[in-house]
Amino acid sequence: MSCLQTIQDYALRSVGIGERLLPRSGFTLCEQVTLIGSGMIWNVYFGLFALLAGFFLATAVALARLSPLVALRKPAEWFIFLFRGSPLFIQFFLAYEAFVLLPKAGLTLNLIFVEITADTRWLTRAWAGALIVLFLNTAAYTAEIFYGALRSVPRGDLEAADAYGLSGWARFRRVVWPTMLRLAWPAYTNEAIFLFHATTLVFFSGFPAWQQKGDALYYAKYFADKTFNPFVAYPIVAGYFILMTLVIIAIFGLINRRLNRHLPPEARPRLRIRPQVVR
Amino acid sequence: MFASCADPSTIEGLHWLACYLTSGKHMAFYASFGTVMLLLAITAPAALAFGFAGAMATRSRLWPVQWLGRGYTAMVRGVPDIIFFLFVPIALDQALEWVRHKTICPDWTEPVRRGSDFVVCAQAKLPLSTSPQWVHDTYGFALAVTAFAVVFGAFAANVLHGAMRAVPRAQIETAEAYGMTHGQAFWRILVPQMWIYALPGLSNLWMILIKATPLLFLLGVQDIVYWARELGGAKTSIYAYPHPDWRIYYFLGLLVFYLGLTKISEVVLGRLNARLSHGQATLAGEAQRKATA
Structure with a gap:
């Protein structure tokens, strides 16, 4: 089977388009690269939407x-403490168990005249449930960054x-608001990078990968388990993530330039990502 | 545990709960909190040592060492830590077995990697298949600790490298003016002064380390997440203590445990910071001086 054929079969496998069965034996490098890359769709999906919604x-x-x-003030402080003070891993588990406990048939809300039946099944699926957790989590971390920036306006x-x-x-x-963003931007870039890294946890934490539609690390682990060789699949997924980190830094660098466009070019702070790990 | 717990089906209410929470499996669950603490206690100094070595390598004047240090500190920037947690234990295990295989059974001619298998001779297996269960457990835990130490060592190397650069240049120049060698100036002047600059970063790292401990579960160690899933799952009446799905309560318990741990750490690290700032030429030290004056 040629590599082009593999790409056709598996490039969109993680969203359910293409070949149904995963390769089972005689894994080629092309298959691994394609399938793991297909898993990146989920990482980008989770990271992008959690970041966008979390920002507001x-x-x-x-x-x-x-x-x-x-x-x-108090609820805000508690919200930040709750999500920053506990592991994301535990938050995923807890959220999943909570969503599972919701009645299967759906909640029936009795609003005097009309009865609304809210379906809750979709919350136990990763695309919604994990996204909610990631959204709340990144909102808490970002809120702490923005809070610090607001205090140093x-x-x-x-007065002006x-x-x-x-x-x-x-x-x-x-x-x-613009000053806050300018001050917070380097730290926020860092948060964005770590949020994208955190998306790899989703399918290891309770949320099942339905019909083997998983993220990049899910497929990497699939290959590593099947071939018992960690030296191929994990470097591939690491390579994808380095690529994505570079893209994030480039995009955030462009926004940083726009945020500081009122300054003379030589006075503009360059976005230097010192990995001050703030997670 | 208690004598009255001998037949759980006859007891009810609070008494049932007391018996339930002191059953043998729950004791293993409570002991696994010790596993987490042990991991923290071993990993923190190990990561600090890795980080210190990494930061020193980055400052080295030999370019191969410098490159090695730079590569090590850079690796955690772009790659999620969980990939390392999955990769390091299995890679290390295979590397160790391969080295043992080459030294113990040199006359073995077949390749080690055959298709989807990794086969070494029986004497090279780690741990040996004849060794007792606790050796297997300890080996698995040691691999996990190594993975944590490598990843957090890279984070710590970033922090320590920054702290070394933050010590005022004039301090080193003064040391050199007194005739100290490069090494003397490093060990006697730079290292004692760098900690106050490193502390914010290291505190932050400690918090991250605490929050990374549930990932032990992914490495196959029987930690608190493992037991919470095990004990919380619905139990039918064939079990001594039947109950519905209680996992959410167990995970709530874990959440509270971690929140408490971070709160305590915050308080302790805050005090430590105040103590180390005493008499330092930093903003915090200056504020302390003004407050007492």
């Missing part, structure tokens, strides 16, 4: 944490905003 929740939680109102900027007559939403939108 994180901004809200960071603002709530800074609020003088106890009723807003220079006073002079705020006051002098221009900006207040409330306009002040936030035009002064506080």
